[in-house]
Amino acid sequence: MKKHNFYAGPSILSEYTIKNTADAVLNFADTGLSLLEISHRSKEFTAVIEEAKTLVKELLEVPAGYDVLFLGGGASMQFCMVPYNLLNRKAAYLETGTWAVNAIKEAKLFGEVDVVASSKEANFSYIPKGYTIPDDVDYFHFTSNNTIYGTEMRFDPDVNVPLVADMSSDIFSRPIDVSKYNVIYAGAQKNLAPAGVTIVIVKEDALGHVDRAIPTMLDYRTHIKKGSMFNTPPCLPIYSALQTLKYYKEMGGIKEMEKRDLEKAAILYDAIDSSKIFVGTAAHEDRSIMNVCFVMKEEYKDLESEFIEFASSQGMVGIKGHRSVGGFRASIYNAMPKSSVEALVATMKEFEKKH
Amino acid sequence: MKKHNFYAGPSILSEYTIKNTADAVLNFADTGLSLLEISHRSKEFTAVIEEAKTLVKELLEVPAGYDVLFLGGGASMQFCMVPYNLLNRKAAYLETGTWAVNAIKEAKLFGEVDVVASSKEANFSYIPKGYTIPDDVDYFHFTSNNTIYGTEMRFDPDVNVPLVADMSSDIFSRPIDVSKYNVIYAGAQKNLAPAGVTIVIVKEDALGHVDRAIPTMLDYRTHIKKGSMFNTPPCLPIYSALQTLKYYKEMGGIKEMEKRDLEKAAILYDAIDSSKIFVGTAAHEDRSIMNVCFVMKEEYKDLESEFIEFASSQGMVGIKGHRSVGGFRASIYNAMPKSSVEALVATMKEFEKKH
Numbered sequence: 001m002k003k004h005n006f007y008a009g010p011s012i013l014s015e016y017t018i019k020n021t022a023d024a025v026l027n028f029a030d031t032g033l034s035l036l037e038i039s040h041r042s043k044e045f046t047a048v049i050e051e052a053k054t055l056v057k058e059l060l061e062v063p064a065g066y067d068v069l070f071l072g073g074g075a076s077m078q079f080c081m082v083p084y085n086l087l088n089r090k091a092a093y094l095e096t097g098t099w100a101v102n103a104i105k106e107a108k109l110f111g112e113v114d115v116v117a118s119s120k121e122a123n124f125s126y127i128p129k130g131y132t133i134p135d136d137v138d139y140f141h142f143t144s145n146n147t148i149y150g151t152e153m154r155f156d157p158d159v160n161v162p163l164v165a166d167m168s169s170d171i172f173s174r175p176i177d178v179s180k181y182n183v184i185y186a187g188a189q190k191n192l193a194p195a196g197v198t199i200v201i202v203k204e205d206a207l208g209h210v211d212r213a214i215p216t217m218l219d220y221r222t223h224i225k226k227g228s229m230f231n232t233p234p235c236l237p238i239y240s241a242l243q244t245l246k247y248y249k250e251m252g253g254i255k256e257m258e259k260r261d262l263e264k265a266a267i268l269y270d271a272i273d274s275s276k277i278f279v280g281t282a283a284h285e286d287r288s289i290m291n292v293c294f295v296m297k298e299e300y301k302d303l304e305s306e307f308i309e310f311a312s313s314q315g316m317v318g319i320k321g322h323r324s325v326g327g328f329r330a331s332i333y334n335a336m337p338k339s340s341v342e343a344l345v346a347t348m349k350e351f352e353k354k355h
Numbered sequence: 356m357k358k359h360n361f362y363a364g365p366s367i368l369s370e371y372t373i374k375n376t377a378d379a380v381l382n383f384a385d386t387g388l389s390l391l392e393i394s395h396r397s398k399e400f401t402a403v404i405e406e407a408k409t410l411v412k413e414l415l416e417v418p419a420g421y422d423v424l425f426l427g428g429g430a431s432m433q434f435c436m437v438p439y440n441l442l443n444r445k446a447a448y449l450e451t452g453t454w455a456v457n458a459i460k461e462a463k464l465f466g467e468v469d470v471v472a473s474s475k476e477a478n479f480s481y482i483p484k485g486y487t488i489p490d491d492v493d494y495f496h497f498t499s500n501n502t503i504y505g506t507e508m509r510f511d512p513d514v515n516v517p518l519v520a521d522m523s524s525d526i527f528s529r530p531i532d533v534s535k536y537n538v539i540y541a542g543a544q545k546n547l548a549p550a551g552v553t554i555v556i557v558k559e560d561a562l563g564h565v566d567r568a569i570p571t572m573l574d575y576r577t578h579i580k581k582g583s584m585f586n587t588p589p590c591l592p593i594y595s596a597l598q599t600l601k602y603y604k605e606m607g608g609i610k611e612m613e614k615r616d617l618e619k620a621a622i623l624y625d626a627i628d629s630s631k632i633f634v635g636t637a638a639h640e641d642r643s644i645m646n647v648c649f650v651m652k653e654e655y656k657d658l659e660s661e662f663i664e665f666a667s668s669q670g671m672v673g674i675k676g677h678r679s680v681g682g683f684r685a686s687i688y689n690a691m692p693k694s695s696v697e698a699l700v701a702t703m704k705e706f707e708k709k710h
Contacts, residue, residue: 003387007394010590018380018389025377031672032358034373036549036595039362039673072551073428073572076586080570102571109568189587194391196427196551196589213464215435216457217428231431232544234551235365236591240391317386318394 004340006330007318008147008291009169010189014335016250017193017243024239035239040232048235048242049228055245059254062178062201069200069220070228070238075168075187078198079103082141082164082183083110084218088210092116092137092161096153097124097146098324099166107141110212116140123325124149126283133159139182145170147190148322150282150293150329156180162206170290171199172248172334174258182206183220188237190290191334192244197237248334257334264332264341265289271345277303277352281325295327300355304328307351314347359695361685362673363502363646364524365544369690371605372548372598379594390594395587403594404583410600414609415526417533417556424555424575425583425593430523430542433553434458437496437519437538438465439573443565447471447492447516451508452479452501453679454521462496465567471495478680479504481638488514494537500525502545503677505637505648505684511535517561525645526554527603527689529613537561538575543592545645546689547599552592603689612689619687619696620644626700632658632707636680650682655710659683662706669702 005012021035028035029044038045053068062068071077079102083091087110095101095118107113114137117128124146133140141164145152154174157163162182171186178184182203189195202220216222222230248257269287272280277300281293296304304327311319321327332341360367376390383390384399393400408423417423426432434457438446442465450456450473462468469492472483479501488495496519500507509529512518517537526541533539537558544550557575571577577585603612624642627635632655636648651659659682666674676682687696 001387005388005392007392007397010392010394010587013389013392018391021391022377022380022389025373025380032356033360033672034368034377036373036376037360037362037365037368039365040550042362042673071428072589073426073432074586077428077572080572084570106570106572109570187587194591195395195587196592215439215461215464217432217435217461231429232365232542232550234427234589234592236549237551237589317388318397 001315003315003317004343005317005336006332006344008322008329008331009187010195011331011333012335013194013240014244014247016247017240017335020243021236021240035236038235040229040235045235046229048239049233052238052242052245055242055249056199056201059172059245059248060176060178060201065205066178066201066203067224069202069223070233070241071198071200071223072196072234073198075099075166075185075198076102078166078185078200079106080109081218081220082185083107084212084214085207085210085220086138086164086182087111088138090114090134090137092133092140094128094131094140094142095120096127096143096151097149099146099168100143103141103143103166124151125281127151127153127286133161135160137161139164141165145288145290147291147331148324150288150291151286152288152290154289162203170288172254172257173261173290175254188241193237193241195237196234197241199241260338261289261332261334264336264338265292267338267341267345268292268330268332271348275348275352277355278348281327290331290333292330292332293321293325293327295321295325303355310351311344311347314343316344316347319344356670358670358672359698360672360691361687361699363677363684363686364542365550366686366688367690368549368595369599369602371602372595372690375598376591376595380591390591393590395584395590400590401584403597404588407593407597407600410597410604411554411556414600414603415531415533415556420560421533421556421558422579424557424578425588425596426553426555426578427551427589428553429550430454430521430540430553431457433521433540433555434461435464436573436575437540438462439567439569440562440565440575441494441519441537442466443493445469445489445492447488447495449483449486449495449497450475451482451498451506452504454501454523455498458496458498458521479506480636482506482508482641488516490515492516494519496520500643500645502646502686503679505643505646506641507643507645509644517558525643527609527612528616528645530609543596548592548596550592551589552596554596599690615693616644616687616689619691619693620647622693622696622700623647623685623687626703630703630707632710633703636682645686645688647685647687648676648680648682650676650680658710665706666699666702669698671699671702674699
């Protein structure tokens with residue numbers, strides 16, 4: 001049976017990415033060697049990382065003065081790398097979910113942290129608004145998409161200080177005004193590649209202004225200077241990332257991906273909003289187009305596990321909601337075909353008809 | 356033409372590892388999904404990481420009280436993680452090459468560093484001996500194999516303080532007395548897996564004795580507590596590592612790998628020592644059985660680039676020596692078949708005959 005992959009991350013990748021990666025594991029760039037065993041200094045691999053960097057810059061229209069890095073360690077490592085490199089005295093953070101909480105915790109090791117607003121009291125079901133960013137902070141940090149709660153900030157906030165954003169779960173789903181940011185980071189395992197690489201877009205001028213000593217591997221300047229090759233980079237995840245980037249370009253770029261994402265999300269949210277038994281958990285105006293969170297209405301609560309089983313029997317994988325929200329979560333990243341979203345909606349309607 | 360992969364790292368992996376990884380990229384554990392897009396929390400992947408941990412413990416006879424971690428970021432990240440977690444006041448380091456130099460540099464950010472001996476003055480062509488480790492250091496750090504210079508410490512030093520070792524390029528090539536170590540770390544891209552994961556064997560009792568605050572991702576206790584799943588781990592490199600570990604077990608374990616490694620190294624060193632034109636660069640008693648470094652004798656120096664070309668025409672890949680040593684380097688890790696070493700020797704003899 002055809003499987004529909006709704007995992008929150010690592011998550012669905014394009015068939016193009018998967019097929020080309022599988023091929024390269026057997027024979028990389030006609031070298032007669034596997035991608036798994038090729039030197040990162042070989043001309044074949046340095047071409048991969050260069051092309052990947054160029055394509056990120058092209059697709060996101062990254063302005064001059066910014067560098068694109070491919071780092072190991074995960075986005076969670078960025079929670080400390082950002083303040084290590086950028087927090088001199090004080091930073092503003094928006095608390096919109098678990099990942100924001102974790103980022104705030106690390107920042108506090110390095111300076112004063114002003115949590116300008118939080119939706120914690122409502123289990124992070126909405127994005128706080130109307131907050132004020134102090135003028136004297138080094139940067140304003142936010143999580144653009146909150147995977148667990150299904151909320152998203154689909155815009156580049158208009159504030160008086162430089163932005164820093166964790167875009168792990170929605171990068172490449174909309175055009176970004178990169179010039180407003182000092183750092184954009186994203187674990188690759190949602191819209192880009194398998195787990196193991198984190199993409200970091202960093203403004204070069206923003207570095208070198210903190211007083212502390214920075215361990216070499218945690219200093220963005222190390223990786224800028226060596227083109228992400230200071231040490232051995234995670235070669236296979238970078239190769240897969242390149243395939244996804246090529247696929248995005250081939251498909252028409254980020255605006256086209258956004259159009260498709262909006263359409264897929266609308267199909268699913270419409271089904272939820274018109275359902276008698278399902279109900280969405282996130283505030284309507286803050287709904288994520290990447291992670292759609294929903295539960296059974298109060299009077300149908302006892303049907304949740306039955307629905308998981310039924311959906312599973314129809315080939316739906318990974319739709320169980322995070323334990324802190326419960327219910328269901330359908331992650332419908334860029335690589336998710338509309339047909340899979342339609343299949344989920346059909347499954348929901350069929351289940352509803354039975355009850 | 357059959358390629359013989361002598362890259363220093365990322366480097367040759369067993370055919371078993373490569374084939375199984377390629378298969379899993381297309382269909383992982385019969386899920387109908389790719390290994391690239393499977394949740395790290397899925398039961399299929401948690402089984403992978405658990406089995407990999409169990410096999411490391413079994414193959415290296417890791418005693419109770421130690422944990423095995425699979426981390427992102429590379430061995431270079433361990434250069435700062437080790438002192439972050441273990442250096443309270445003072446540590447002893449042995450300077451045997453570039454990687455040791457880098458480890459020393461990071462340790463100095465965290466406390467006093469006693470470089471007990473160095474072979475820098477001889478371009479690291481030997482392993483210093485007769486040094487004294489002060490009794491009051493927190494640990495003694497050494498690099499067991501120096502990839503660039505072809506030297507190796509094939510033993511667990513007998514000193515009065517706990518050991519810490521960077522075994523990136525020779526782990527799994529000999530039995531280790533793990534009980535002497537507080538930490539053993541190894542980037543996987545030599546004897547284990549593709550680049551992107553670092554294996555860390557850590558003594559639990561050795562942690563928690565430093566006064567500083569440690570960023571969450573850099574604290575070994577974070578990863579111990581969550582079984583290397585605090586954040587999304589590099590899933591594919593871990594899956595490949597499991598394949599290699601299974602292969603080692605199937606082949607007869609680490610003693611058998613050591614026997615084969617010694618035999619392969621002897622074939623190549625014998626060819627060098629009996630050659631009229633080639634000469635080894637490392638002190639005989641410190642020769643690495645993983646990386647065999649050699650150059651042309653003075654009177655044949657101008658033949659070096661011709662030999663690289665000739666060897667390349669015979670299918671030899673990656674035998675150019677590191678720029679700081681020059682000449683040639685044949686990395687003959689565990690996965691390297693004896694037949695490839697014999698092919699290189701035949702190529703050397705044929706070249707020699709022509710001159």
